[in-house]
Amino acid sequence: MKAIEFFSGIGGFNQAARRCGIETVAAFDQDLAANQVYEINYGLKPSCRNLDSIAAEEIPDADFWWMSPPCAPYTIRGARRDEKDTRAKSLLHLMALIDRRKPKIIAVENVVGFGDSIVLKRLKEEMAYQGYDSSEMLLCPTQFGIPMRRPRLFVYAIREGYGRVVRYPQPVPNANELTRLSDVLMSLPTEILKVDESDIERYGAVLNIIDPFEPGQRAICFTSGYGKCWKASGSLLRMKDGTVRRFAPVEILRLLGFPDDFCLPENLNLTKLLKLIGNSLEVRSVLFVLKAIKDNLLNVSD
Template sequence: MFDRIMFTFIDLFAGIGGFRIGLEQLGGQCVFSSEIDKHAAATYERNFGEKPAGDITRIHPDEVPRHDVLCGGFPCQPFSVSGKQRGFEDARGTLFFEVMRLVTAKRPRAVFLENVANYARHQNGDTLKRTVAMLESEGYRVSHAILNASNFGVPQARRRLYIVGVRSDVESQAFEFPESSNSDKKVAIKDILISNAEACEQIIDRIDIRFDDTKTQSATSRPLQIGTINKGGQGERIYSIEGHGITLSAHGGGAAAKTGAYLVDGVVRRLHPIECRRMMGFPEWFSIDSRRGQAYKQFGNAVVVPVIEAIGKRMLESADLAWKQAEWKFDDSSKARNLETAS
């Protein structure tokens, strides 16, 4: 265990805790969490021993402890290309104003937010400009970038917008986003798989499966489509395990909905929730919802832990906050989480 807390943070729109894992691995202590979805909140409580507060619109600032970092992946559906893109006109889109309500009241040293990549293009970029302007009006220097999880040690092509604001009066150095995790280790879908026997319920056995024999299956850091199911629409494309996976999604249809289909040892199948956990960079100790549909939804809505950790290091340094690398261990005898300082 750490002998002292390096910094404190609150976890808004917490989902199943991706932000929390990433920042706790840097020595942070979560002092407050909020999540309105009862199923995600149950998964969060099961893993962290803490039941998140519910509807953020009903939370008074006095109920939220003071903290160094405010983080959260506020609802993306109003800005997603798969939704109606109503943005701030959507009730969920207005939840960003709840973030600003707490920023104004609590004045954290740093703000760390995540959303879909389309947020940057929504309404010709005006939505993002408005977001940045609101943070700047509260005295924050704001940076934003679209990063791909494929560059941070997980085999998933997942592009997301990250926004970091550091309060100008505490800024010790200019913030710059990392371009990658600086790891030489190359990963592919094949590196995170369980056996087909363990994933037998994910097998897709249909007569309308077709393969493109012209596609080579050499190692690549992007998804490599090698076949189709039915007409090859969304959720009906087959990919090689030599490449990276497509973006995990909380929604969508097709035979391989939410994960895509992969050719694994001669068998076409969806990914198992355990494999989704690994694609999102969650540790092996993380307890997954036993209901398959909920597990897929929760990982599809989650943040990629290694990306949060990589950005977090830069953010903390910019906000003049100390951090210390740690690693999660799972103690099978006590069934408890332990945080051990890395050597």
């Protein structure tokens, strides 16, 4: 099965897709640094294209469209402007191209607030009109035993004749496979990650500082603002010596299900890396969705 990853970022979809026999044949993202990370890890150069205006002819043939559009239109921080937010335009535009390119499968990932948006309502109407059968799942890595919250909505649809979407049971964590936060920590030079005492005093009330050695601790969702803003952008670690530090990019990648040999280019600074990683997908959740889709497919050759 051949897929296109729209809004590809650092390739959370490709990371999961290759583990279940789906080949990503094209990727699109307007961020050059994200595309650099993507290319060195997957050997595929994403097209640096603004998707607000892509033409149907520029989209290669593929069975599967995966889309992870910007979440700001559906978040409180982004003022929940929904279809009026210019950042929703690219998804609305791609939606209008479904009729022209007719992929067999469509999947869209976004924040929980996307669930009751006008954009999603329009997407569902368009897909139903075009003969797609759709379903959705709300998944959080905690359901896979991962000590990090990142609830995300996954909407997926299969075109008439290629399968029926049946409701899929929610995953439950396997008690024997729970990851502890301390398991993902690495011994690293952490000076650059350290949070100043003055910042802790000043922003203490909004900081989420956790002890990774305390059983059952979970990190809150890491966002693209983790490297530069304090409020609700991700957890900080209280280390054994009492100092407080950020999670390192590689540690967040581990929580997100990326392998330890995932490459991060040296020319990208910490803030940029944290931004890219904070935007990414949680790989186990994507794998779960892909499995649900594959289980529902008929007559589609792998």
